[in-house]
Amino acid sequence: MSRVRLSALREPLVTAERSLAQVTDEVCAPIERRPNTRWWLALLGAASALCFGLVCYIRTLSTGLGVWGLNNTVGWGVDITNFVFWIGIGHAGTLISAILFLFRQQWRTSVNRAAEAMTIFAVTCAGLDVIVHMGRPWLAFWTLPYPNTRGSLWVNFRSPLIWDVFAVSTYFTISLVFWYVGLLPDLATVRDRAKGRIRKLVFSLLSLGWNGSHRTWSRYETVYLLLAGLATPLVLSVHSIVSMDFATSLLPGWHTTIFPPYFVAGAVFSGFAMVLTLMLIVRAVLGWQHLITTRHLENMAKIMIVTGGIMALAYATELFTAWYSGNAYELFTFRNRMSGPYAWAYWTMVGCNVLAPQLLWFKKLRTSPIVLFPLSLVINVGMWLERFVIIVTSLHRDFVPSNWTMYWPTWVELGITIGWFGLFFTLFLLFTRALPMVSIAEVKSVLDYGREPRREPASVPWPAPIAPEFVAGSQEGAV
């Protein structure tokens, strides 16, 4: 970092003085030691939840959708709520890895890996949820435009549900590729310190022969920038398209033009709450307070104030326009939300999403893990309820009063909901054991940030001119 001059106001990103090797050791440690009891207990809990969800889904499959609480009026319920919720959770990961990268926010380096992993696991949940909520999941492939014997009857490309299929699968693919490309240098680091033969083989195959060549680094950086540039509009488009599942309808409370940006802001908002939840646990369990610092928590809290503010703006605009438009149905829907049978959900949502984040205006509160942890949970509850409110309150009292009815999820639906959390946390726990949770290479590049450049000779003596196992040229690499 000798070239870049920094203002005296800048503070180090990694708050403890660390050498390059120390960073490697520290980040690799959790995946090189045996898991402890706490980890096994956590996995047991998550896997149990997953199994319970599976049982509930098997019941749905064997009996039919009748075991859910859906009815003729309310055709979408907790199932779609979960879908929108999980897709939204994913957005924060892409925001951290792509958008903050484009804005040269270097603090992202110690949280982007875990956040991207979270994205992939959340989108896995969402993608599977699409299949789970189908009436006939064995016909899921009908959503794909393939030549068929029904005269080649193509899918309806004008339907937002088909856009969803492409948006979610593209989002999953690009996020996975982005994550993998980002992992390559670290996979090589793990490979080069691997002890066991199988471990060495697996990481050798995964790291694609990465050898730290700068010619490769240079191209790699170019592609990383390109992927970030592609992922940024992609993440906006995905939740916009999800919002269009609702907004292209004629239903009051669903059809409103602010939905695309409003859904995106909500997604980032809830996603950051989930990143905070995970990061607060990770840094406490592993003692990584110098990597995932108070500044990281504070910055994420600030992003939550901004996105929470956009949410408040969207709520206010919707409410105002419901009155201003003079549309009786629109106005009724919002009245029903605020004072109808689901008013508890609406007001909890407002409390969690609009009022609670206002605490973050105070520096004392937004830098305190004890405040942030419960707050992040509260926001996630609020954002789940928001989707529930949008979906259910608009449906349950539609244009024809004789259709009006209530919707209550059954234990099967709630069980599947619990199952999603089980799947998400199972995957995340496995990730913490398998791959470096922090981007080693990227954190190394910011070690000197905000520090005086060290000019004195190295403290660690160079052991030998060349490592004994090294014989250059012995490894023929012709394709």
Add this chain to the structure above:
Amino acid sequence: MRDRESHLVAGGRRWLVVAVAAGLIAFILGLLFRPVQAWSAFLVSSFFFLTVALGGLVFLAIMYVSNAGWHTVFKRVPEALAACLPASAFSMLAILAGARWLYPWTHADAVLHDELLSAKAPYLNTGFFAARMVGVLALWVFFALMTRRYSLRQDAHADIKYTRRNVVLSAIFLALFPFSFSMASIDWLMSLDPHWASTIVGLYQIAGLLSTAVAAISIVGILLRRRGALPDLTETHLHDLGKLLFGFSTMWAYLWFSQYLLIWYTNLPEETTHYLVRLQGGASFLFYLNVVLNWALPFVVLLRRPAKRSEGTLLWTSTVVLVGRWLDIHLQVVPAVAPDRLQGPMGIGFLDVALLLGFGAAFLLMTDRALGKAPLLAEGDPYLVEALHH
């Protein structure tokens, strides 16, 4: 401190004064013979330049809040734009005098015979409208003056506390700005056609304001650099400005498309009227030209890295975006006020152009004045070192 040095207009001052005078005469003549046209042209240009000035303030506030350092080299440029905010606010207030030519809900008899308008009367009435207008304008002007004051003090005393104060001030401003500007967009633009409503209008205008701001800052910055007044503005800064212009213009397109797609898809008569008016008649090409100028052209041109770093390319792309932004506002206002005016071959009249040029000349003169009041390089800014080695 250099006093009243002209950086921007130099020898062109005389022509600018002539343009201001011509615009004023055209407006007065317009008031006498074609008041609706004159007032709509006035609203378009007045709102447009208000967004330029306000955009400067929003840009600065975002930079303060995010502790950015790269922009400090040309920080005086958005400050100078924001310094035009009081004058822009006064020109917006003048709209109150012409409200009856523009807003149908100001006519008591029209409201009486229209169920929707009477339902909206608690919000859409002249008194409340004026109060809201004064309120939001005062709010913005207050923040513009305070931010500028602390920035100059920071320079004079090199005391970090003024930067910190500006951070707090900017955070508060950014919390209030989206709400106040959304309301202003609804009041001043959307209520021109009081039967139509769309929830995205506020965010749409905010996105437009952001791309306006970056385009205006780039233009002024590059002009100063060409005069040799801002030698520290390097290619790297232009690259970042180019990226921001690219990003904000794409964001604008995203919101434009969101509204168009959703209204087209649902096909509700009370919503589609907005697009029908703008898509019929000889001037419907303006509707598409709007997207080309605001998004397609800057997108294609700025896609390549060398283009963002090139002074000339960025200058003319920014100009195209500004023209596009003016056209965008023109297309919000004129078809709502006088739908038949779009039936002509152009849809843009002599008065529209005359007022745009008059306003533009006045704005340039004011920006130049503001630039001359303080050293162009914010010497006392704690982040300047980063911008100089960017």
Add this chain to the structure above:
Amino acid sequence: MKSRLFVAWFEREDAILEAVRAARQAGYAIEDAYTPYAVHGMDEAMGLGLSRLPWVCFGCGLAGLLLAFGFQLWTSASDWPINVGGKPPASVLAFIPLTFEFMVLLAGLGSVAALFLRARLYPSRSPRFLLPRVTNDRFALVLTRPDGHFDAPEMRILCERAGAVATELVEASS
């Protein structure tokens, strides 16, 4: 064919950057530098030009755009037009979201595929040329002979002046 390579190890990025600049000035050919993270400023120091990978990205994106849009138009308006909800068969607006998704998909996959091909990254048991500790905490500079002139002692002095902690001559098959 065997070629002789000169390898110098460094502990800090400033040191290797300095050595690279000095070596280039002295007229040595820089085979490559091996670093634990992307060292900014190395491109300029080594004299690497701008990558052409963005063009691959652009080409793939354009192909995705045309393919997706053309396919939707063909299936919906030509091959089997069906009236759904009164929307016109060629609903250009409704085709845009999917076109965008497919464009991003192809552009992303294409760029990564191009990176893997160009940088010769593929699954293998061991890397082609791996210097010790470069994925951990050392920076290695590999110099080769420019036009038959290979002056190891001088290279060594140059690198050590820049802060090299170790130097070595190795034979490598190329």
